[in-house]
Amino acid sequence: MPRDRVRCVDCREPVPTDARICPHCRAVQPSPLLDVGLVVGGVFCVLFGVILAVMTVGASRLVGFTLLMLGFGLSVGGYTRYLDRQSSRAAR
Numbered sequence: 321m322p323r324d325r326v327r328c329v330d331c332r333e334p335v336p337t338d339a340r341i342c343p344h345c346r347a348v349q350p351s352p353l354l355d356v357g358l359v360v361g362g363v364f365c366v367l368f369g370v371i372l373a374v375m376t377v378g379a380s381r382l383v384g385f386t387l388l389m390l391g392f393g394l395s396v397g398g399y400t401r402y403l404d405r406q407s408s409r410a411a412r
């Protein structure tokens with residue numbers, strides 16, 4: 321990937337994308353890609369779960385409901401993390 325470096329949220333120094341902690345000021349770096357992945361994965365789980373739960377019966381319907389719950393939790397969790405980050409950034 322060409323964009324393998326991002327800037328620190330705190331000191332604006334370039335840091336590696338996969339670094340969770342800034343090497344310059346030790347600020348914990350947010351990973352928006354991870355949140356997006358969480359939400360997208362959650363939405364896919366929900367969609368797949370709905371299809372399974374509606375279209376099938378028996379064990380696969382149970383799996384569908386489980387996916388539905390899992391996907392809901394994932395997407396809500398990712399979105400909440402995103403909102404948390406926005407508010408903490410605004411407060412700064």
Ligand SMILES: [Zn+2]
Pocket residue numbers: 328329330331332333342343344345346347
């Ligand atoms: Zn920094």
